Amino acid sequence: MKKHTLSELIQNDILNELATKQLKPGDKIPTELELMEKYQVSRITVSSALNGLKEQNIIKRYPRRGSFVSKSFDISSLPIVSEKQPAVPPSFQSETAAKKYSIGVIMPSIRDLFAVNIIHGISSYFYNEFNFHLNISYSGDQSFEEYVIDYMLKTDIDGILLFPVDQEIYNVKILEMKVNKFPFVLIDRCLPGINSPFVISDNVYGGQLAASHLCDLGHKDILVCCGAELDTFSVKERVEGYKNELARRNLPICEENIIPNILKKLDSAEEREKIEEKLLDPKYTGLIVTDSPAAMSLYDFYMKHNIRIPEDKSLISYDTPIPNVYNFNPFTYVDQKEYAMGAKAGMLMKNLLLNKMDSLGDDQIIIKPNLVINRTTAPAKR
Secondary structure, eight states: OOOOOHHHHHHHHHHHHHHTTSSOTTOBOOOHHHHHHHHTOOHHHHHHHHHHHHHTTSEEEETTTEEEEOTTOOGGGOOOTTSSOOOOOGGGTTGGGSOOEEEEEEESOOSSHHHHHHHHHHHHHTTTOTTEEEEEEEOOSHHHHHHHHHHHHTTTOOEEEEOOOOOSSOOHHHHHHHHTTOOEEEESOOOTTOOOOEEEEOHHHHHHHHHHHHHHTTOOSEEEEOSSOTTSHHHHHHHHHHHHHHHHTTOOOOGGGEESSHHHHHHOTTTHHHHHHHHHOTTOOEEEESSHHHHHHHHHHHHHTTOOTTTTOEEEEESOOSOTTSSOOOOEEEEOOHHHHHHHHHHHHHHHHTTOHHHHOOSEEEEOOEEEOOTTOOOOOO
16 A cells, blocks of 8 residues: 655645645745755755655756746646545555544544644644544633543544643643543643653743744834643743743733633723733734734734824734735734644554554654744834
């Protein structure tokens, strides 16, 4: 049976971006070095992937200029290559007579591209892996997450890829899986006391990147707006990175400038006036927003109050808040490389189920994010 190579994964990712209009004819493809960093592969692997696309007349490559989507390429002819696994051809029937594995994928939501890209990464890893079947479910909140895990554990699911709901206290069902030695991999979360396989972004480093960029632009008073409580895993570490960067620059850290549950407070009759006053205060010229739904809501909030971004306030988001229907994402954002996160989670799960974890060497993967600078950040007004 044909294996899905790293080169093919890179090609599928680029084809997905074309199919979903993140890339369009004439756009420049990331450089070989950028792709090597994103996928943590060799130059030979990246070059093989790009040359394969060139041979299909999908991209053109120019010495010292880079690779570009062919202007004559018809994007409408592309399927979304990682949306579903193909039907098993008759020639593979004997091979697929071996044990088949059913893997549960539980995501909090699909409100933003972050979750969608993780699912794409997972499904792309298992593309052409005919012995593995994905069952995708969405939990929404912690109580329903417990129900979904319990339901899957009572079915024929062989393992679970879990993106836990962002809460201060993790679900007891996760501990139950650990105690019962049920195969599971955590995505985007590292839970205290749960020594399990996981794939996460380096949240501390991401917070440092965001704070460093705003400081370099001359912003001295920065608000950190969080979509969840400060004790939740990702928020806690992103705030820690922000504080580390201010400390490194010998800048004062004001706890009052860190606002948890920003959207709930804006919806609260008791707290809305105080929070709006702080958000509209011209003193605060920079904002770091720790999740993309909150970033989009705050962007709309400022538009309604005739506050210009980035002329009046610079805003950095995590992930990309803009859906694929737009041809360009205006946000400066911390890119957590969620597609690679999903693919690596799939790899960990496969090794767990095939008892090959020892050959992997490390079942806890931390991916370094990078900062993508777009149109929502600018130098602070003097």
